[in-house]
Amino acid sequence: KQEVTQIPAALSVPEGENLVLNCSFTDSAIYNLQWFRQDPGKGLTSLLLIQSSQREQTSGRLNASLDKSSGRSTLYIAASQPGDSATYLCAVEGVWDNAGNMLTFGGGTRLMVKP
Amino acid sequence: DTAVSQTPKYLVTQMGNDKSIKCEQNLGHDTMYWYKQDSKKFLKIMFSYNNKELIINETVPNRFSPKSPDKAHLNLHINSLELGDSAVYFCASSQLQTPNSPLHFGNGTRLTVT
Numbered sequence: 001k002q003e004v005t006q007i008p009a010a011l012s013v014p015e016g017e018n019l020v021l022n023c024s025f026t027d028s029a030i031y032n033l034q035w036f037r038q039d040p041g042k043g044l045t046s047l048l049l050i051q052s053s054q055r056e057q058t059s060g061r062l063n064a065s066l067d068k069s070s071g072r073s074t075l076y077i078a079a080s081q082p083g084d085s086a087t088y089l090c091a092v093e094g095v096w097d098n099a100g101n102m103l104t105f106g107g108g109t110r111l112m113v114k115p
Numbered sequence: 116d117t118a119v120s121q122t123p124k125y126l127v128t129q130m131g132n133d134k135s136i137k138c139e140q141n142l143g144h145d146t147m148y149w150y151k152q153d154s155k156k157f158l159k160i161m162f163s164y165n166n167k168e169l170i171i172n173e174t175v176p177n178r179f180s181p182k183s184p185d186k187a188h189l190n191l192h193i194n195s196l197e198l199g200d201s202a203v204y205f206c207a208s209s210q211l212q213t214p215n216s217p218l219h220f221g222n223g224t225r226l227t228v229t
Contacts, residue, residue, distance in 0.1 A: 034218070043205060043221050
C-alpha cells in the first residue's frame with residue numbers, strides 16, 4: 001500500500017527566502033507525482049505534475065524534482081512571497097491493475113511566508 | 116465558468132439524518148472522484164466513476180452512496196450521518212484516457228454532524 005509523507009508539516013519563513021518542501025513515497029511504481037496548493041476554505045490547485053519518466057518540472061518560481069528510485073520529490077520555491085502562504089500537498093498516482101487513476105496524498109506542509 | 120463546482124459549501128446537520136452533496140464539472144472529463152479530508156488534513160479517495168461507472172470504492176461504509184447520472188455529475192448521498200462523517204469532502208475530475216491528466220478539484224463541502 002502506497003504511503004506518502006511530507007516533511008516538514010509546517011514551515012515559517014521570512015519573505016524572499018528560497019525554500020524546499022519534501023515528499024517521500026514508499027512504492028516507486030507510480031505514473032506521476034503532483035504538487036497541489038490548498039488555500040484555507042478553498043479547493044486544491046494543481047501546481048506541477050511530473051511524469052514518472054521525468055526528473056523535474058518548472059513553473060515560474062516553482063521547481064519540482066522527482067527521484068522515483070529513491071521515492072522522493074522536492075518542491076523548490078524561489079524568492080518566497082506572502083502570497084505563497086498555503087498548504088502544499090504532494091500526491092502520487094500509482095500503477096494499478098484496474099483502470100482508474102488514484103491519487104495518494106501526503107499530509108501536506110503548511111507554509112507561512114512573513115512579510 | 117467554474118470548472119468543478121460542488122454544493123453546498125457548508126452543511127450542518129444532526130446525527131441520523133440523510134444528506135446529499137452535488138458535484139458538476141464542465142471540463143468534459145470522463146472521470147470524477149470524491150475525496151474526504153479529515154481533521155488532520157489527510158485527503159483520501161472515496162469513489163471514482165469513469166463514464167458513469169464505479170471504478171474505485173475505497174473501504175467506504177455502505178451509508179455512502181455515489182450517484183452519477185451522467186459524465187458531468189457525481190453526487191454523494193450519505194445515509195444515517197454519524198459524528199465521524201464530519202469532514203471536508205472534495206469532488207474532482209480528470210480525463211482518464213489522457214495519461215498523466217491532472218486532477219481538477221472543487222472547493223470542497225464542509226460537513227459538520229452534530
